Amino acid sequence: MDISIIIGFIAAFLTTFSFLPQAIKTISTKNTDGISLSMYILFVMGVSFWILYGIFISDLAILSANIVTLLLSSPILYLKIRSVSKRA
């Protein structure tokens, strides 16, 4: 297997699953203080575009990695919106 494919797989795995500890921390502590709402709005929009892109070019790796990222980052966005709207 070509070394670049292995590097690409490691990169995708790390950036995708890096959101798992953040999702666990946010869901368990409900603490979204230091988290930027605009970051997660932009990020979730961006990941949705990556999913659309994966569909358009029929790339299962891009599609699956970004579906996982969406599943992990959406609860963080939801909890941040909820905490901001509570304070409003």
Next chain:
Amino acid sequence: MDISIIIGFIAAFLTTFSFLPQAIKTISTKNTDGISLSMYILFVMGVSFWILYGIFISDLAILSANIVTLLLSSPILYLKIRSVSKRA
């Protein structure tokens, strides 16, 4: 221009620059409470692998987007490590 290229560009732009508001918020408030240290360790590692991948396959888009993401996410990681080590 093919629609998928436009979608891919928007996706890359959004997920790359989504870290800008988080970097600004963290640098200005120094508040990293709700932020997960392990997320940013994994994420910065992952982005570094994307840069390596971009070099290997000579893809300027992947290389440039991930260099920007690295520049934006590294200060967040640094400030989180600093705040954790202060408390230790």
